[in-house]
Amino acid sequence: MSFNSVLPMSKRDLLALIGRSAGASAMYFAMSGLGQAHASPFAGVPKLDGDTKGASVLILGAGLAGLVAALELRRAGYKVQVLEYNDRVGGRSWTLRGGDTYTELGGATQNCEFAPGNYINPGPWRIPHNHYAIMHYCQELGVPLEPFMQLNYNAYVHSTKAFGGVPQRYRHIQADFLGHVSELMVKAVNKNALSDAVTKEDGEILLAALKNLGALDKDYRYVAGPASSERRGWAKGPGGGLSAEPVASDPLTLETVLQSGLWRNISASLSSTHHTAIFQPVGGMDMIPRAFEKHVGDAIRLNSKVTAITQDERGVIAAYVDTKTGEKLTAKADWCICTIPLSILSQIEMNVSPEMTAAIGAVPYEASLKVGLEFKRRFWEQDEQIYGGISSTDLPIGQISYPSTGYGGKGKAALLGAYAFGAAAYEYTSLPPAERIARTVEWGAKIHPQYKAEFLNGISVxxxxxxxxxxxFGTWSPEARAEHYKNLCQIDGRIMLAGEHASYIPAWQEGGITSALDAIGRLHQRVMAG
Structure with a gap:
């Protein structure tokens, strides 16, 4: 439906349309931001009491799910060994710093040239306060956390189709949208248009609430003045001396805000996983797996590519190849917890039930891309007063995330210059890495003209x-979950699966951790039952 067909509607109908649109927008941003989960159900580590009688567990994968399983099972007395494909622990909980090298499928190799102290997290990059399990382990293992700036009212929202492509401050769009909608609602209340749902007493309370929410003036209008300017910002702020008097800013019209489409961007922070407080480990996301490694590192064999998994009534055998030497080896245990992503596991020979096999093949994986850029200086702070937070755009880069640390620094600094999903990610990565980075700089310059002059280097994943x-990450459809999810999570002979794909918190580290805790709890019950 076009805006031309919407605007002639009654204001009450228009309010209803806006309400429905805002709700759909909030859902869209929650999904695209992967915030499908509410507060984590974590209520503590399961008790693994009893004599394990020397039972052994083979864990495949040293991402967070595998590391949690290894830590807790070893504490309970199990013999634990872990096979990990990479030459490091952490899986997708990964940080790239200066000096790191990464080779992708197809053979393209990139060298990260960031200055010391600068980094990018290609995978997880933030920890919501209500992801209680990962917060528990950060506290227990002594991983220092710092605030991650998700929402910055001074960051930009941008559309190539609105305002001639000129980016707008988030605070302008949010304040003007809420202000105009509040004014419309006031008129509906005054005309008794809501009398079927609002009593006279509640209507008076609603008027006061709308005046406050929308920054309306004494006559319940959203117009230029002190109230609106305190929300959206002044044309000239209050100061001292003879030039101290502030100048109010002029709000955008309702029609301009609606037709810009930028109101869609103001609901991104409403999902439960984007509420403050949000955190990040000091120094990079891989500080979390490194903390686990201090406790279970001696049980982990790196550079080990699993090629086959077989089980019988006595135990499990994993065949693997040393990726450095090419040597073919095997690992044996009484039980196996496999945390290998389903996108890879579906390519590995494994004798499990037809139901689990079907479940493994039923979950496609999302495409995404991140590009980290390093610049000569923090121009977003020095020139535009943006300290942390995220700018959103309809350009292929999707968003720009400014660093939530090192504020006010004078040296080189790195930011997340692109975070793309789906078709945009596929198109992006069809380009050689150097061209991806060049395009990211070109597109980012439409929001920050300083990009081209200040750019130093970049890296893409x-x-x-x-x-x-x-x-x-695994993308479950409702139909696939209904048919396959329980089969994926069952104990199949002597094999169990764990990871974010075996959770209702896809793509988040919390999903992997809670999945692992559930798996070890049920495995322990099976062992104790003999």
Whole structure:
């Protein structure tokens, strides 16, 4: 439906349309931001009491799910060994710093040239306060956290189709949208248009609430003045001396805000996983797996590519290849917890039930891409007063995330210059890495003209071209969950699966951790039952 067909509607109908649109927008941003989950159900680590009688567990994958399983099972007395494909622990909980090298499918190799202290997290990059399990382990293992700036009212929202392509401050769009909608609602209340739902007493309370929410003036209008300017910002702010008097800014019209489409961007922070407080580990996301490694590192064999998994009534055998030497080896245990992404596991020979086999093949993996850029200086702070937060755009880069640390620094700085999903990610990664970075700079310059003069270097990671995942995260459809999810999570003989794909918190580290805790709890019950 076009705006031309919407605007002649009654204001009450228009309010209803806006309400429905805002709700759909909030859902869209929650999904695209992967915030499908509410507060984590984590209520503590399961008790693994009892004599394990020397039972052994083979864990495949040293991402967070595998590391949690290894830590807790070893504490309970199990003999634990872990096979990991990479030459490091952490899986997708990964940080790229200066000096790191990464080779993607197809053979393209990139060298990260960031200055010391600068980094990019190609995978997870933030920890919501209500992801209680990962917060528990950060506290227990002594991983220092710092605030991650998700929402910055001074960041930009941008559309190539609105305002001649000129980016707008988030605060302008949010304040003007809420202000105009509040004014319309006031008129509906005054005309008793809501009398079927609002009593006279509640109507008076509603008027006061709308005046406050929308920054309306004494006559319940959203117009230029102190109230609106305190929300959206002044044309000239209050100061001292003879030039101290502030100048109010002029709000955009309702029609301009609606037709810009930028109101869609103001609901991104409404999903439960984007509420403050949000955190990040000091120094990079891989500080979390490194903390686990201090406790279970001696049980982990790196550079080990699993090629086959077989089980019988006595135990499990994993065949693997040393990726450095080419030597073919095997590992044996009484039980196996496999955390290998389904996108890879579906390519590995494994004798499990037809139901689990079907479940493994039923979950496609999302494509996504991140591009990190390093610049000569923090121009977004120095020139535009943007300290942390995210700018959104309809350009292929999707968004720009400014660093939530090192504020006010004078040296080189890195930011997340692109975060793309789906078709945009596929198109992006069809380009050689150098061209991806060049395009990112070109597109980013439409929001920050300083890009081209200040750019130093960059690095890109397209997750569907990462050899050990071939995708970003598992994407369950409601139909697939109904048919396959329980089969995926069952104990199949002596094999169990764990990871974000075996959770209702896809793509988040919390999903992998809670999945692992559930798996070890049920496995322990099976062992105790003999």
């Amino acid at each position: 397209g997750w569907h071209r990462v050899p050990w995942t071939q995708g970003c």
